Amino acid sequence: MKPRVRFAPSPTGPLHIGGVRTALYNYLFAKQSGGTFLLRIEDTDQTRFVEGAEEYIIEAFKWLGIEFDEGVGIGGELGPYKQSERKALYKPYAEQLVNDGWAYYAFDTPEALDAKRKEAEAQKRTFQYDASTRMTMENSLTLPPDEVARRIQDGDHYVVRFKYPEDTEIHVHDLIRGEVVINSRLLDDKVLYKSDGMPTYHLANIVDDHLMQITHVIRGEEWLPSAPLHVMLYKAFGWEAPQFAHLPLLLKPDGNGKLSKRDGDRLGFPVFPLQWTDPKSGEVSSGYRESGYLPEAVINMLALLGWNPGTEQEIFSIDELVKAFSLDKISKSGAKFSLDKAKWFNHEYIQLKTAEELYPAVEKLLVSKGIQFDKEYLMKVIALMKERLNFVNEFLDHAGFFFTAPAEYNEQDLKKRWKEGTGGKLRAIDTLLQQDKVFDMQAAHDRVMEYIKSNEWNMGQVLNSLRIAIVGEAKGPELFTMIDILGTDEVHRRVEKAINIVES
RNA sequence: GCCGAGUUCGUCUAGUCGGCCUAGGACGCAAGGUUUUCAUCCUUGAAAUCAGGGGUUCGAAUCCCCUACUCGGUACCA
Secondary structure, X not given: OOOEEEEOOOOOOOOOHHHHHHHHHHHHHHHHOOOEEEEOEOOOOHHHOOOOHHHHHHHHHHHHOOOOOEEOOOEOOOOOOEHHHHHHHHXXXXXXXXXXXXXXXXXXXXXXXXXXXXXXXXXXXXXXXXXXXXXXXXXXXXXXXXXXXXXXXXXXXXEXXXXXXXXXXXXXXXXXXXXXXXXXXXXXXXXXXXXXXXXXXXXXXXXXXXXXXXXXXXXXHHHHHHHHHHHHHHHHHOOOOOEEEEEOOEEOOOOOOEOOHHHHHHHOOOOEOOOEEOOOXXXXXXXXOOOOOOHHHHHHHHHOOOEOOOOOOOOOOHHHHHHHOOHHHEOOOOEEOOHHHHHHHHHHHHHHOOHHHHHHHXXXXXXXXXXXOOHHHHHHHHHHHHHHOOOHHHHHHHHHHHOOOOOOOOHHHHHHHOOOOHHHHHHHHHHHHOOXXXXXXXXXXXXXXXXXXXXXXXXXXXXXXXHHHHHOOOOOOOHHHHHHHHOHHHHHHHHHHHHHHHOX
16 A cells, blocks of 8 residues: 655644654655655644644745645645544544543533642642543543533533543554553543534544545654554544654754754744744744755755665755655654754755756845846856855855945955055056957966066965955955956956055 | 653764674864965864663673663643
8 A cells, every 4th residue: 555644734833844854754755655645734723823824834845845745725535634624523533432432521621620730739749630530520421421411412611531541551663763652541531622622633633644544644753652642542443553653853953952943043044944924923033945045955954854864975856865765764863953064955055056047046136135237147157156155145245246346445455465566566467458359368367477477576466456456355266257257347447446445 | 740752973973683883974173285365176184982880792882771861741732
């Protein structure tokens, strides 16, 4: 049977980069064996719904190039794929569990439960709704059947709780961690169906995974503690459980702990694929896309954060990842996100791109800055400068002088390279540069070199002062290549301008 | 507190059934080379007593036990 996997986020905000990795691993796993990858939106908590989050999720995957075969926004035979649209479907399953003795109705109010917890706390104990306490609570186990029926009839608020069998060992077979065993005595009777008529994650998740014929549940490690509940639920329903794989967490770069939105703000790197503006507070969080990352680089980086191919290859196209991926090469421990490594990946991917491929992004950048340019000219600059870029967004930091003549000159460089008489020398060189009708880079180069030598000038000083006049500082690509692109007229203007400013 | 998972260079990790590990690669860092500049690039280097302690064994990063630490969970959130 071909695997069917799913990515099932909650629309409670922008998609976290850890979630993206989970989705990616699901995707790779499915594609590798010709399986199906679907998107299900788990919006059973109406109080946490955030406007625009669902659209964000879909757009983020579109940008990343991760495609779903079924699900919200795509459709499919086993929909709807949004849990709020399946609301009516869950109640009968909860009732089935009650009828079969696997669950019970509980009428305890949140206040009553709170009181119990406080009381226990005072005695330095913890209250747990389980086999040891459930017979002291208000539920269908303790109340007479006719009262239970009457209360439900009257519309009393109730929840459905799972009834763990007493003192049994629950085995969870995890594809990454092996066998995890826990005794039911330690687990509390989880709410499966809420008083607002919605299922909790646990119920909805199991019912939907079953109905959608999910074969492998690949999700974050934070779900490992509730995996025993899930296997018990499959057992209670008499359904075959999918295989589980719990992924290690993505940790913050400094210290420990789960990577959070805050860390991104604090350390200056994106935690979200796309920029996100909080609809309530208006707060803006940066995204990989807006920060100049290439989607291929983000995917490659994420793939290697918690998984390795077992070889020394590090750069993988998405197709190569699909081929190489395997669940048993996923590591068990959490991985710290590294900004330096992310930068490096992006740099590598920029080098893999041609100037044509980079053009649209750079064009967009220049337009946003109100900079005028000619397409052919820009293309030449990109081809020359791309090897210096870690991010497309850095383009102007390195290549700005190709579009705007320097208005000021680096003090340090001036002090080192611009001496008495430099202006005159530059004028002489400039004349040499203007000599060809059509600028000949090689000829100009030879001519200038020859001239400097015959005058016994200091090569480094003359050439670098010319560079300062053109760039504004002692940086940049090879001098004559630069002059070739800029044009001798522009170089002439810049030389005169520099002399004017520096030597006045 | 209780339960679960984890622990190899600063970071990501290799290390599948113990010997080829005086622990390999990558990022970052340092030095040198190329570039008469800067960046790129190339070369070299420093960097892990394999969390600690006990075993088992001729031999352990690899197997067993204990401890420590870290993270996760402990909601009518997912």
